[in-house]
Amino acid sequence: MRQVLRLLALALCLSLLATITTAQAAVASRAPVEIALWHDWTGEGGDGVVAVVDAFNKSQSNIVVKATVTPDLGTKLLASVAGRVPPDVVLFDRYMTGQYASRDALTPLDTYIARDKMDPGAFFEACWNETVYRGKVYSIPFETNSRVLMYNKRLFKEAGLDPSKPPETWDDLVRYSHALTKRDEKGRLVQVGFVPIWNGVSLVHYLWQCGGDAFNADATRVTFNGPEGVEALEWVVSLVNYYGYDNLVSLAAGFGSHLSDPFYTGKVAMKSEGCWMLSDMRRYAPNLVANDLGVAPLPRGKVRATIAGGFSLVIPKGAAHSDAAWEFIKFAVSKDAQILFARKAGTIPALKAAALDPQVAGDPLLKPFIDAMEHARYRPVHPAFPEVESYIYQAVDKAVHGEMSPEAALEWAAGRAQKVLDRYNRHLRR
Amino acid sequence: MTREIDCTSPGKADSGRRGLSRNAVREARDFYLCILPWLVGFSGLTLGPMLVSFYYSLCEYNILQPPTWVGLANYVSIFTDDPLFWTALYNTAYYTFFSVPLGVAGSLALALLLNQAVRGVRVFRTIFYMPSIMPAVASSILWIWLFNPQYGLVNRALSLVGIKGPLWLADPVWSKPALILMGLWGVGGGTVIFLAGLQGVPRHLYEAAVVDGATTWQQFLHVTLPMLSPTVFFSFVMGIIGSFQVFTQSYVMTQGGPLNSTLFYVLYLYRVAFEFFQMGYASALAWILFVILVTFTGLQLRLSRRWVYYEGDLRR
Amino acid sequence: MVGRVGIPRQSASRRTRRMRAILVKTLVYLVLLVGSSALLTPFLWMVSTSLKGYDQVVASKFTWIPKPVVWSNYTRALEFIPFWRYLGNTVLVTSMCLIGALSASAVVAYGFAKLRAPGRTALFGVLLASMMLPGQVTMIPVFVLFQRLGWYNNLKALIIPAFLGGGAFNIFLLRQFYMTIPNELCDAAKIDGCSNLGILVRIVAPLSKPALTAVGVFIFVANWTDFFSPLIYLSDQEKYTLALGLRLFQSLHSTEYSLLMAASIVFSLPILVVFFLAQRYFIEGVTLTGMKG
């Protein structure tokens, strides 16, 4: 008897479910699909996203993209994936692709790419490669950025340096820095040249410029403690020591200048910076941008190298409307949309054709950033990398504070990092 | 002196313990009715997640994929192969050891001050409360400036008395004291609790003390403090629980540096969980912290019987 | 101390006493003034920044008085985000949470403070223990749970938990205060025929007004400024609260400082007003519990 009842109940539920789904399907066929896009861009970048979304929504009638600005995107995305309510498409830091892809949280896009014949070669190589994890593509590059050397021409002149000849090599950089450093009668810093530990420049950057890398080719060994790493860190430490760590700390913040970079106020003559700063700089330091701003490729160590970061579009696993999401992605990386976004946000399109378009490359301040893409590198697409990098930061910290020699600090960090890498590799193999 | 009947026979005494009288049953029923909302909330929304996180602590879990069982491996590697765990534990204990007593004393002192009948005391109270609602961005910017070795107010004040101030946030030795100092800025929150507590101290006790010739200090010691002891106890328990979970300042201002000197326990845990995606390991860290805090609080509860005075304590 | 000396010296002692009172009062004022001006500085700094144009914000020399005063920062700030909508959401959530958490914690604390029952001590221990696991590790399970309950992207996720106990911190705090209310009063009320609810409503709660006010302020502030729960539980931007909206002023690489400060001030003002109004209860109920003699 109970069995029968249970069966009846089941049948009832199923039929109800069926009715609902068919009803929904019926509705869907008439009304456009609404898909959710999460991103954490505000300000000019936010306007850029809105512009692209609007353009897409206007371009067709089947899909409506609803963009939501989500501060603290990473945490929220994690929660939503764990809770199986992910958005359909996310504009997120490409650097995270490996993290998420290795955990099977992203939809591989190769079928779509093949179907729609998307050409990987149309994108900057560093950008595209950063989306590939174990041979599969997990995100489509949306925008990118590189680093260049920004310098203050007025300070160059004051120090007797030629503003049209920015430093070419690390040695130049050190020499210029010495020339640009000013101290007051008590020996406190009033002005500095280039500070290698500011602006969030990772040691990995200098490592690349020395010709080294964080991992070996198959990502089984950490290699940042090799001679290239030691050389890079020694160089960093010697320049910091020239200023004096204590003095740098004192210079770093003052009540008036906390809101922005001491570069704006002429306390720092050179810095390594990405193009994202341009809009901020135009707003807060228009005179500097108009008259005194010099932009040059980063000085090289043994080779030229810059990091290429930026954002990608991904479809989380379990997204309700991945096909529609793909349609949006396709649109967003089309040349027009890329140019539209770049012009609003002031960043570099990931699509080469858009980046080289005069509408974008015509901006003389942006041009050097685009040129720098030639030497662009990207961080290893490996889930262990963030944790490994945290040890690299600690090594720099120890060396700069004089707690350990650069070599010993790197040795220590490599010891810890190798364990981390092994652990991940072991787990990935399983 | 004399007794008519001599004492209890143990058999009798036991019979009384069995079961509760109907009034006691009614009181117990009311107790459970009263705490029902919490009981529902706790068992529904807190206990489950706690147990789940305990399960995670025995797993390798990266949030994005289902957890896989690893037994005690996380705990073992925390204790045997994780120098940062010890660093974070030390930093947190250091911070707690100084910030909690200072914070409690500070809020109490401020409350006494703000309990005076002075003109404009309401405005003063509001001002002193402000730091505890100040958006974190604003207060961290402010404190970075205050601690600036060259231009900061702190070191300028120190130089007035001929002391060359340290680098504060940038110095591994002074970064923790700096954050402790900064924490004291927000004592206004605790002051609110003490202000409320001060209203419960019957005035006649002060009058009695004055009649007995007590000085202001003695009045404080023998009247105010005992009557406030439940509040003091509360502040200590919450202070320890809170400071063991200190996170925001170091997350916003120092990111754990320099040289990991402000790497506090929960900051480390947060990194492990959300930057390295190792929620299993982070959960194990959390449960170790949990055990530490439970032990501490249990100890405090036990000690509290000696010094906390409740006017309305229940006889049992 | 001075009051105890003999009659001939009394006038002299009275004079010293008055002198001392004046001295003490001066000292109190001095400390209050110095302290509050120190605490006011950052707020004034925020106000000042909120009224500055771009060039003044980054000027290497800090000035307190903006020149010119850019009042339009405020109108721009309110237009930068859908301010009024977010304000409405915030008011709704905060007031519901205030009602829920205050009443729930008042009742639960009464149970823990004034009623005897087997298991009470153990449950109180559990209550305390529930605060000791860092939220970072329970966040994901809680999220999954709320999502299963259908609370995701719904204000329920923010409001319902407030009604379920009102937070261990608040319960503990109120319990500590209830414990200081003499039991004789509760007994008297029992004799007068009050049920436990009656005792709470008629006796314990009115006598705990300062503590309830403090807890009310805490609940208000906590919910008004809560950034995290709205962030992870709400996915519709229209449902955002102000605390979340405030984050929209800070972008990845650049920040509209003046607007951020203007919005922060507008955001904090209600809290200050609430506190200013509420705190009269901290002094109004002077020695209500004057029981003896």
Place this chain on the structure above:
Amino acid sequence: MGDLVLSRVMKKFNDNVAVEIDDLEIRKGEFIVLLGPSGCGKTTTLRLIAGLESPTRGEIILDGKVVNALSPKERNVAMVFQDYALYPHMRVYDNIALNLRVDRVPKDEIDRRVHEVARLLNIEHLLSRRPRAMSGGQQQRVALGRAIVRNPRLFLMDEPLSNLDAKLRLTMRSEIKKLHTRLGTTTIYVTHDQEEAMVLADRIVILADGRVLQIGSPEDVYENPRNVFVARFIGSPEMNLADCRVESADGDAWLLGEGLRLKLPADVMTRVAGRGDLPARVVLGVRPRNVKVGRELEDADGAGEVTFFERLGEVNYVHVETGKTGAGMDGPGGASDGGVRDTAGDGAGAGVGADRPGTTVLVARWDEDREARAGEQVEFRLDRAHIHLFDPASGMSLLTCGPRSR
């Protein structure tokens, strides 16, 4: 059947027995005082009756019904607390009116009754004040008013006068008595003050260590204390107690103590419980008012030296140190008899403290007009009709009672 019966009631806190009362019956309209030193369980007894505590075992029977399970409200008892327990946040009016409001009595009825009670207690002018702004006596009246207003079946009063000054205490005492006469409500009153008990009670219940030592009318417990504890607790100044040996000589029984010897009269002997013989040692008890002191008395039972003259105005007392005397005492046993001479010897030096072993202080009423001087030698004689004998081991009285009430 009494109005209130406690039957085999026991209350334990944790493992400590606070109260153990086998049988206590209280009649309708009676004024019962529970008397005992602090910590003897009298307040707990009161709270058990009120329903604020539940007995660990036993039954509380009100009007023939077991009320163990009933709440205070259902028992309809009113209680006046030691610290009054007035609600500090309510005006006097509301303090008195609360229990009527809880009972949902109509508003004008409440108003009428509150005013009636206020008139009765002379506190009408205080109705809008708060308790804090009133004197102790006024608060006391409010507390009484709160109890009276509801016409309870039982009044329970827990040391209601202990926080008042001496004079006010006397006033309130008589007012409470008058109130009881007027209202006729059964009243159970707890105090540690024996004088209060004597004045107020119809019957006194003396408690110690949670147990009933004696129940009786004031004069009964005064005249016939059932044991040493009661004997000492009732009456002021305290009853004199002296260790004595019992000796028989010529068929008469003699008591020999420190500096005293007296022959027990035949009527006392007939009252010896069980008509058996007295044990070899007894504790002799006699109240100060039953000791006659004089320079030279006929048939003196002993002599001693005045160590202290206690002037109370109305009545004066002397403290006499027996066994401290220049003169020897006559008696059948001669000089070697009695503990007195064994230890104190004769002619013990002046300036020896009264607590010196071998001496006993006897307090006695001083009827002469003049003051007694310290050091003065006096003789004393005990009123044979009012002496008490107790067993030194058990403390129980060895005499059957004269006028017993129960």
